[in-house]
Amino acid sequence: MQYEPVIGLEVHVQLKTKSKLFCSCATMFGAEGNRNTCPVCLGWPGSLPVLNEVALKLGIRVGLALNCKVAERLKFDRKNYFYPDLPKAYQISQFDMPVNGRGWLDVETKGGQAPFSEEKKKVPVPFITKRIGITRAHLEEDAGKLLHEGIADGSLVDYNRGGIPLLEIVSEPDIRSPQEAYDYLTALKAILQYIEVSDCDMEKGSLRCDANVSVRPVGQEKFGTKVEIKNLNSFKMVQKAIQYEITRQTEAIGDGETIVQETRLWNDAKGTTFSMRSKEEAHDYRYFPEPDLVPFTLSRETVEEIRKTLPELPLERAKRFIKEYGISEYDAYVLTQERKLAEYFEACLKGQILGKEDLSLSAKLASNWIQTELLAMLNAKNIAIEDCSISPQALAGLIRLVEQGTLSGKTAKDVLQEMAATGKAAEVIVKEKGLTQVSDTGLIEKAVEKAIAANPTAVAEFKAGKQKALGALVGAVMKETGGKANPKVLNEILLKNLSK
Amino acid sequence: MEINIEKISELARLNLKPEEKHKLAQDLGAILEYVKKLDVLDTKDVEPTSHVLNMENVFRADEAKPTDAARKALQHAPETEGSFFKVPKVVQR
Numbered sequence: 001m002q003y004e005p006v007i008g009l010e011v012h013v014q015l016k017t018k019s020k021l022f023c024s025c026a027t028m029f030g031a032e033g034n035r036n037t038c039p040v041c042l043g044w045p046g047s048l049p050v051l052n053e054v055a056l057k058l059g060i061r062v063g064l065a066l067n068c069k070v071a072e073r074l075k076f077d078r079k080n081y082f083y084p085d086l087p088k089a090y091q092i093s094q095f096d097m098p099v100n101g102r103g104w105l106d107v108e109t110k111g112g113q114a115p116f117s118e119e120k121k122k123v124p125v126p127f128i129t130k131r132i133g134i135t136r137a138h139l140e141e142d143a144g145k146l147l148h149e150g151i152a153d154g155s156l157v158d159y160n161r162g163g164i165p166l167l168e169i170v171s172e173p174d175i176r177s178p179q180e181a182y183d184y185l186t187a188l189k190a191i192l193q194y195i196e197v198s199d200c201d202m203e204k205g206s207l208r209c210d211a212n213v214s215v216r217p218v219g220q221e222k223f224g225t226k227v228e229i230k231n232l233n234s235f236k237m238v239q240k241a242i243q244y245e246i247t248r249q250t251e252a253i254g255d256g257e258t259i260v261q262e263t264r265l266w267n268d269a270k271g272t273t274f275s276m277r278s279k280e281e282a283h284d285y286r287y288f289p290e291p292d293l294v295p296f297t298l299s300r301e302t303v304e305e306i307r308k309t310l311p312e313l314p315l316e317r318a319k320r321f322i323k324e325y326g327i328s329e330y331d332a333y334v335l336t337q338e339r340k341l342a343e344y345f346e347a348c349l350k351g352q353i354l355g356k357e358d359l360s361l362s363a364k365l366a367s368n369w370i371q372t373e374l375l376a377m378l379n380a381k382n383i384a385i386e387d388c389s390i391s392p393q394a395l396a397g398l399i400r401l402v403e404q405g406t407l408s409g410k411t412a413k414d415v416l417q418e419m420a421a422t423g424k425a426a427e428v429i430v431k432e433k434g435l436t437q438v439s440d441t442g443l444i445e446k447a448v449e450k451a452i453a454a455n456p457t458a459v460a461e462f463k464a465g466k467q468k469a470l471g472a473l474v475g476a477v478m479k480e481t482g483g484k485a486n487p488k489v490l491n492e493i494l495l496k497n498l499s500k
Numbered sequence: 501m502e503i504n505i506e507k508i509s510e511l512a513r514l515n516l517k518p519e520e521k522h523k524l525a526q527d528l529g530a531i532l533e534y535v536k537k538l539d540v541l542d543t544k545d546v547e548p549t550s551h552v553l554n555m556e557n558v559f560r561a562d563e564a565k566p567t568d569a570a571r572k573a574l575q576h577a578p579e580t581e582g583s584f585f586k587v588p589k590v591v592q593r
Contacts, residue, residue, distance in 0.1 A: 017562050018562050018563065018564045019560075019562050019563055019565075022560075023560075024560070024563060024564055024565040024567075025564065025565075025566075025567070026564035026566070027564070028564075032583050033582060033583035033584045034570040034573070034574065034583050034584065034585070035566075035570060035583070037567070037569050037570045037573070038567040038569045039567070039569050042569055042570075042573050044569075044573075050558060050559070050560040051558070051559055051560060052559070052560050052562050053559035053560065053561065053562065054561075054562035055562070056559075075550045075551070080511075082513055083590070084585075084587040084590055097550075146590065147584065148589075151581075151589075153589070154579070154586045154587055154588055154589050155586070155587050155588070155589055155590050156581055156582075156584035156585065156586055156587075157584055157585040157586070157587055158583075158584055159570075159585075284507075284511055286511065289550040289551065291551065293551075293558075294551050294553060294555045294556050294557070294558050295550055295551055295556050296556055296557050297556050297557060
């Protein structure tokens, strides 16, 4: 029997505030253990939580970006459970009146297809836009952190994270493949970064994801029993863990086993999930309204004011890039995944010259230079685009030289490396090193004549219809001119001379 | 009203003696019975009350202020290590 997976994701994102959700403790990462705590977040008797207004507004901002219905009335509830990471033995969360209700997110996905088409290896398969439903996105406080490693006789507790504002974004079980899950997370993260609500740094715990996975026979409407996977520290891990879980569940059902609803942890070293097998504790959180916090009413004016401050979102921007600059869907997608990268691209484009006459050619050049050369260089050194030492204007300067025909593409790549190393402008490097491309037809003419005279075999082969033989002649001319001959001019002259 | 005292005591992490269980089950049952009187009222068009104070939208400005709470809390903790609280070994949840 054919089985299909049904996947839903729960994403916890830390909202970028100076202080915690219900108290004035700092949220700064990396402080000394328990330094950022106070009577409220340590759960001392008699202390009272008070809601951080910025946290609520950031939460609404996310809701609006995800097309959610923002609540008119909201309240907080206590989620009760005993664990040392919760000093109060309950977490303040939202149960039945969350800040954000139903919404959706459009995801550009290849839905588990190969990234490139079969026949034309280099042509990317087009994206499909898939709408993933958002069930809700609610505010809650984070728990403390337990440290187990290297401690034999106990666990250490750090409450610095306790009370940090989180927004839990729950997706509908609309996701149908590990690739779709990955693309959903990528799209979600891009939006969260665009709207500047979070650092989205998985290593610092400001973005976390749990996955709910089940399988069912294709065509069956009823969902299978779901398993929750935790301990997923990167999007790649989410993708791998879901793939593993789909295979495990499908095989188990094939062997006549029944799937048990449970929480499993991902072991990245082994590439498997394993059951937590924590003793059969009753999962009864006994939610009830948090009596220490009053309810909240959100006026539509407040909500609309927040909506007005939303920037252009990644997918809108990608569509605009395609329309305005005529770049490909794939390029537009890559360039808009990060807000800073998209801004870099547009700033670079403004500094080029062809922009006025042939925008799409200019945009294609900028897109290629950024994606292939600049990003490769930055990725190799693990540098973020915003920390790039080459400004978009400086890159535009280099591209301008290529556009003018002063530099060949190959030489320009060397100049780029030099720019990164020295911080000098492209024009300066070209002048200092005498790299200017030779477009002087007289000079090239001479080199061509010399090359033709020196390579009679190649000439004969070319005349016999062997196109490849041209390469040897081009190489000879390049050698003669120190690699500086303008390839376009060279080609013209060479072909002209050969047809004589 | 039937009270599942085993489950409730388990959830509340309370170790009750058999005689306590019996008495508490009776007490809790009586309380629920008493509150049940409210069921005779028609509350179809009444919005549920989540808070007894007639007050809403109480906010705090987003400002960070340091406190000395951790030092005091650590002083009174049964066990500490460095600036951390120490608790018996727990399994990962």
